[in-house]
Amino acid sequence: MTGNTEKENVSVDYFESGHRACGGCGPALAGKLIARAAGPNTIIVASTGCMEVFSTPYPETAWKTPWIHSLFQNAAAVASGVEASLKRQGRDEKVIVIAGDGATFDIGMLCISGMFERGHDVTYICYDNEAYMNTGIQRSGATPFDASTTTSPAGKLSNGNSRPKKDIPAILAAHGSPYVATTSIATPKDLMDKVKRALSIKGPCYIQVHAPCCTGWGFDGCKTMELGRLALNSGLWVNYEMVNGVVEKVKKVKRIPVDDYLKAQKRFRHLYRPQENKDEIAKIQAIADSNAQKYGIDIPVKK
Amino acid sequence: MLQITEGSHAVAEAVKLCRPQVVSAYPITPQTHIVERLAEMVADGDLNGEYICVESEFSALSSCVGASAAGSRVYSATTSQGLAFMAEVVFNAAGMRLPIVMTIANRALGAPLNIWNDQQDSIFLRDSGWMQIYGEDAQEAMDLHFIAYKLAERHDVLLPCFVCLDGFIVSHTFEPVDIPSQKEIDEFLPAFNPLHRLDAKNPMSFGMYATPDCYQEFRYEINAAMIRAKAAYREIAAEFKAKFGRDYTGLVEGYRLEDAETAIVAMGSICGTAKDAIDEMRDAGEKVGLLKIRSFRPFPSEEVRTALKGVKNIAVIEKNISIGSRMLGAVGLEVKDAVYKDSPNIFSYVGGLGGRDIRKRDIKQIVQWAKEGRNDCFFGLREELLK
Numbered sequence: 001m002t003g004n005t006e007k008e009n010v011s012v013d014y015f016e017s018g019h020r021a022c023g024g025c026g027p028a029l030a031g032k033l034i035a036r037a038a039g040p041n042t043i044i045v046a047s048t049g050c051m052e053v054f055s056t057p058y059p060e061t062a063w064k065t066p067w068i069h070s071l072f073q074n075a076a077a078v079a080s081g082v083e084a085s086l087k088r089q090g091r092d093e094k095v096i097v098i099a100g101d102g103a104t105f106d107i108g109m110l111c112i113s114g115m116f117e118r119g120h121d122v123t124y125i126c127y128d129n130e131a132y133m134n135t136g137i138q139r140s141g142a143t144p145f146d147a148s149t150t151t152s153p154a155g156k157l158s159n160g161n162s163r164p165k166k167d168i169p170a171i172l173a174a175h176g177s178p179y180v181a182t183t184s185i186a187t188p189k190d191l192m193d194k195v196k197r198a199l200s201i202k203g204p205c206y207i208q209v210h211a212p213c214c215t216g217w218g219f220d221g222c223k224t225m226e227l228g229r230l231a232l233n234s235g236l237w238v239n240y241e242m243v244n245g246v247v248e249k250v251k252k253v254k255r256i257p258v259d260d261y262l263k264a265q266k267r268f269r270h271l272y273r274p275q276e277n278k279d280e281i282a283k284i285q286a287i288a289d290s291n292a293q294k295y296g297i298d299i300p301v302k303k
Numbered sequence: 304m305l306q307i308t309e310g311s312h313a314v315a316e317a318v319k320l321c322r323p324q325v326v327s328a329y330p331i332t333p334q335t336h337i338v339e340r341l342a343e344m345v346a347d348g349d350l351n352g353e354y355i356c357v358e359s360e361f362s363a364l365s366s367c368v369g370a371s372a373a374g375s376r377v378y379s380a381t382t383s384q385g386l387a388f389m390a391e392v393v394f395n396a397a398g399m400r401l402p403i404v405m406t407i408a409n410r411a412l413g414a415p416l417n418i419w420n421d422q423q424d425s426i427f428l429r430d431s432g433w434m435q436i437y438g439e440d441a442q443e444a445m446d447l448h449f450i451a452y453k454l455a456e457r458h459d460v461l462l463p464c465f466v467c468l469d470g471f472i473v474s475h476t477f478e479p480v481d482i483p484s485q486k487e488i489d490e491f492l493p494a495f496n497p498l499h500r501l502d503a504k505n506p507m508s509f510g511m512y513a514t515p516d517c518y519q520e521f522r523y524e525i526n527a528a529m530i531r532a533k534a535a536y537r538e539i540a541a542e543f544k545a546k547f548g549r550d551y552t553g554l555v556e557g558y559r560l561e562d563a564e565t566a567i568v569a570m571g572s573i574c575g576t577a578k579d580a581i582d583e584m585r586d587a588g589e590k591v592g593l594l595k596i597r598s599f600r601p602f603p604s605e606e607v608r609t610a611l612k613g614v615k616n617i618a619v620i621e622k623n624i625s626i627g628s629r630m631l632g633a634v635g636l637e638v639k640d641a642v643y644k645d646s647p648n649i650f651s652y653v654g655g656l657g658g659r660d661i662r663k664r665d666i667k668q669i670v671q672w673a674k675e676g677r678n679d680c681f682f683g684l685r686e687e688l689l690k
Contacts, residue, residue, distance in 0.1 A: 041503045045369065058517060061508035066501040069510035070368050070395050077362035081325060081369025081377070082501060084353040088324040088375060093503045111365065114358030 012036050019062040021054040024221020026211035026228065027100070027127040029185045031055065031062075034098060034125055034209075037195035040065055042094045043086075045079040047103035048072035050134040050213075051127060066093075073107040075099045076115035079122045087121075094199050097124040101142035102132045104208075105166050116175035116204045123198040123205045126168070129213035137216040141166040144236065145287060146280055147267045149216075154270035159280050164287060172206045173245045179203075180242040184210040186228025187251070190239055197241075210237045218266020230261040235288035238295045252299045255292060258285045305481050310441040310473040311336030313480045314380075314406055314466075317448035319350045320488040321404075324375035324495075327355040327366040331385040332418045333470035334408040338380055360385035364392040364405070371401040372509050374500035376452065379403065382470055383410035383424045390428060396463050397432025397525060399510055402455035402495075403463040404448065405433075409571065409622075410470040411657040419658020420470040421622040422571060426599070426633050432525045434464040434532055435600040437570045441478040444468035446549055449483075449492055453539045458498050460532045462525070469572040471658065483547060491546055529601045536598065554603035556595045557610045559585060563592030565616040565670050568607075568638050570596045573620055573661055580666035591670055596634065607641040617642065617649040618673035620661070624653050631679045648673065654682040 015035035021028035031051055035044070046052045046069040055062040056069065070078045075097045083095045099108060104126040115122060131149045132138040139152040143161045148154040152161040173180045179201045183191040191209060198205035212227040214220065219227055231237035232253055239251035262268040262284065271277045271284075292298050308316070314337050318326070326345070328338040344350035353370075357363045360381050367377040381389065386407060396403050407425045411417040425435055436451065438444030444466065451464040468474055483491075499507060513521055533554060540552040558578050560566060567577050574595040584591045594610050596603075611617060621632025630636050635651030642649060652669050655661040665683055672682070 040506075043373070043501050043503065053512060056508050056511040058511040058513045061511065063508055064506055066503055066506045067508045068369065068372050068501055069508075069512075070365060070399070071391055074361065074365035074368075074392065077357065077365030078369035078372075080355060080357070080362070081327060081366030081371070082373045083369075084325045084327075084355055084366065085370035085373035085375035085377075088353050089373075093501075110359055111362050114362050117358070118356065 014038070014040060014064040015055070016062045016064060019055045020057065021050070022215050022221060024214040024224045026185050026213055026224050027051050027129055028054065029224070030127045030191070030209045030211045031098065033185070033188050033191050034096065034195050035065065037192035038065070038094060038096055038199060041092065042096055043068070043082055045075045045082060045095065045097045047075040047099035047108060049100035049103055051098060051100065053134055072103055074111050075103060076108060076111040076124060080115050080118065080120045083120045083122050095122045097122060099124070099126055100134070101126055101128040101130060102140040105141035105168055113175065116172055116177055119203055121202050121204070123195070123207065125195070125207045125209060127209050127211040129211045129216060131216050133213050133216040146271060146284060148270055149267065159277065160267070160270060169206065169208055169242065173242050177204050177206055178244055179205040181206070181240065182208045182210070183239050184228045184232060184237060185212070186225050186232060187239060190251070194241070216267070218269070219264055223264070227264060230256070230264060234258045234261040235292045235297060236261060236284070238291050238297055240295055247295065250295045250297055252297050254299050255297070258288050305479040307477050308441065308480045309336060309475060309477050310444060310468060311408070311475065312340050313441040313445040313482070314448065314468070315340035315344065316482050317445040318378050319344050320483060320485055321448060321452050321492060322376065323352050323378040325353045325355065325367070325370035325377045326379070327357055327363045327370070327377065328379050328381070329357050329360045329363045329385060331360070331382055333410060333474045334380045334382045334385070334406070336474065337406060337408065360389040361392060364389040364396060367403045368392060368396050368399065368401055371403050372399070372501050374495070374497050374502070376495035377403055378405070380406035380408065382408045383412055386424045386428065387412060393428050393431045393433060398521065400461040401463060402461055404451045404455055405463065405465055406448070407465045407467045408470040408474045409467050417657040420472050421656045421658070422467070423623045425465050425467050426623045429600055429633065432462060432529070433600065434462055434529070434598070435467060436464065436598050437467045437596065438473065439572055439574045439595065441473055441476070441480050442549070443551065444473055445480060445482070446543065446547070446551060449488060450536070450539050450543055450551065453492050454532060454536055456495055457535050460528055460535050461498065462528050462532060467571065472572040487546065491543065533601050533603060551597065553606065554598040554601070555606045555610055556597060558593040558595065560592035560594060560610060560614070562590055563614055564590040565618065565673050566592050566594055566611055566614045567618050567620060567666065567670065568594045568596065568634065569620040570599060570634065571622070573622070573655065576661060576663060577666050580663040583663065584667060584670065589670070599634070602637050604637070604641040607638055608645065611642050611647065612645060614647055616673040617647050618669045619649070619651045620669065621651050621653045622655045624656070629679070635679070648676055650677065651679045652682045653680070659683060
């Protein structure tokens with residue numbers, strides 16, 4: 001026994017390695033950071049999806065905190081029940097939902113709206129990889145404009161997904177949520193800080209984590225963090241905090257053209273081959289410009 | 304002491320006496336009087352629990368799943384469209400072996416929309432892994448809740464349970480009901496002692512997915528628990544009888560079946576009408592009896608066969624229709640399976656759907672049909688509407 005042994009045995013990770021995610025999986029990193037930030041006194045409620053499937057094939061589990069999965073669309077309602085039960089028993093565990101964007105933006109919307117309206121003390125975290133990845137990269141309400149997915153494929157008459165991403169943070173802020181935040185696996189400290197802050201605030205809080213998916217977006221798994229950074233730097237993803245409905249902290253960037261982000265992913269390849277589709281790329285640049293203006297992310301250039 | 308109470312309020316009293324820590328429900332006719340009364344009890348501090356006003360039936364049962372897994376005794380109530388809406392969670396709760404008790408105020412399923420009674424709603428979930436027990440009147444509906452919690456929570460059962468009562472006919476009718484005291488129920492039904500629960504001090508994963516390597520064994524075990532529930536039910540009902548004097552010890556219950564040549568088989572409130580009709584027919588010299596099915600899941604095949612031994616004609620009154628099945632009714636199929644070795648005449652007669660009244664004279668007609676060997680069919684059809 002050396003003097004260090006005790007320290008080494010104190011693990012800070014409650015989401016263990018050895019799970020079955022793809023190499024370079026953004027959501028797996030999100031899970032690890034969320035569990036690390038939340039600590040052991042936490043009950044996690046999961047939706048059906050990638051994270052559920054790669055972390056808990058019976059009889060194996062990657063979770064060292066209590067964890068429950070019921071269905072695809074009901075994590076918010078299950079969490080409501082867990083919270084009510086803990087309250088009645090006088091227990092102090094924190095309740096966190098971890099759900100994908102399909103479960104959050106689309107099929108789980110009813111249960112989420114109910115949980116936020118009723119004001120349960122639950123932190124709901126969406127790992128947003130911008131499509132139904134677990135079933136094979138189908139479009140969700142979180143899929144960005146012009147991304148090609150298996151149900152919004154680019155083709156002779158299609159430029160990919162024809163609608164912009166749904167603004168879930170605004171919808172949940174409108175429910176009266178005391179704390180709504182967006183973050184990215186590319187900013188791990190920010191992610192962990194926001195999880196801790198949400199857990200310290202009473203009531204239903206929401207965090208949306210940008211979690212690049214190498215398999216679904218079409219990039220090398222060693223570039224996951226880089227893709228997250230490109231999204232932030234292009235202005236197509238913005239890290240911000242809304243407290244009682246008011247945007248407070250926003251991550252500012254020296255913006256790069258959206259081209260740099262789009263070109264790095266196969267889901268936007270149709271915008272560059274066989275020839276560059278300048279009109280469509282201009283529309284995506286306009287989304288980034290609009291985000292930049294709305295959230296004030298541009299670092300002023302000194303003259 | 305007997306009190307004149309609405310069926311729904313008798314159920315709410317029963318639920319209160321069972322001390323659920325979490326009640327989660329969404330209003331739907333004819334279940335509303337139950338959950339309204341429970342909300343009042345919580346508001347007045349008479350029921351010391353959380354009442355979650357969910358936004359849908361889907362969330363009602365989903366939140367019960369979470370609360371039960373976290374270690375609380377939970378309760379919900381619904382019917383018809385609400386039950387259909389939560390169907391995915393119904394299967395899930397059974398698969399997760401969570402001992403949730405839910406009242407079903409039985410009602411027809413649309414379309415066409417209809418708020419009145421039949422038993423299509425609970426019967427369509429017969430394969431879900433929930434136990435289903437049916438009360439004939441307010442007293443029985445009330446008492447079955449005490450038995451249901453004790454049964455569902457037994458570690459050798461751990462299955463959720465529907466306690467069914469006919470919508471309006473029982474839920475909205477005032478009857479004299481003997482309401483036990485809190486002390487008596489506390490002695491009969493101890494606090495919930497979950498086998499496993501979500502607990503940071505002893506972390507476990509709940510609701511993991513199963514591959515083809517192990518899925519089938521989970522389903523086998525649910526079924527094995529359902530089979531064990533028969534003996535467990537009898538034990539618990541015997542204990543209830545010893546304490547409260549009311550006898551629900553049979554998963555089925557015979558009425559004037561001795562020497563009967565023709566038997567009605569039915570579930571729920573229609574059994575009361577059938578007993579009156581049988582008394583009159585007996586007075587007229589007809590050898591007729593009734594077999595009431597109290598438990599549809601688990602289905603007590605052996606008891607059904609024993610009770611109907613020697614009966615020549617069996618008429619199953621079906622407040623449901625299994626559309627496309629030759630025999631028409633889901634209960635008849637089960638009864639036929641139970642008695643086929645004895646080869647009686649057995650027929651399903653579908654009626655009373657969507658709240659149409661079944662009167663004594665209908666029951667007498669059904670008995671006549673069964674004696675004549677009239678095949679499975681609807682009764683009480685308004686032929687003029689079918690032209």
